[in-house]
Amino acid sequence: MSQSIYEETKAAIQELSQQAKLRAGQIVVVGCSTSEVVGSKIGTNSNPDVAGEIFRALLDFTKENGLFLAIQCCEHLNRAIITERAAVPFAEPVNVVPQPKAGGSLATHAYKGFSDPVALEEIRADAGLDIGFTMIGMHLKKVAVPLRLEHNHIGAAMVLAARTRPKFIGGVRAIYDENLL
DSSP: OHHHHHHHHHHHHHHHHHHHTOOTTOEEEEEEOHHHHTTSOTTSOOOHHHHHHHHHHHHHHHHHTTOEEEEEOOGGGTTOEEEEGGGOTTOOBOOOOOBTTBBOHHHHHHHHHSSSEEEESOOOBSEEEEESSOOOGGGBOSEEEEEOOSSOEETTEEEEEEEEEOOOOSOTTOOOOGGGO
């Protein structure tokens, strides 16, 4: 099962990156219920082994492509974010270390797996994956655009995806930069 979890995760993040046209230096936020991945109700069956495979796939892909990965904690930590300090050099950290039952298994792996982890109350990511209905929208930039992924399941969990774009400012005669959309 773990090989397919790794492969399914890698396919989803790869497809998100292609559709969102992500560039090096951008931030991808991921929320994940490992309970949902193994076919249980969210918050009932946290699985560190599954989280490890998901984290490994996400980290492999983001590192290969020069992206920053941000992992959302569960509601017990108010959906705090774990990311690399280099992604947010001027952000104000919060003092928390996630655990499997307080923060979630994926956030716990992120905190242990990042080279210089930092916890934040919030982030404004460029794109994101929501694995198992974890509600990542609060951590995306203002204008989120939903994406339909072909690879829309990891294990038993549904995967939702979004990219962001700059706000449109101006009237009907405004000219927009297609490279930003």
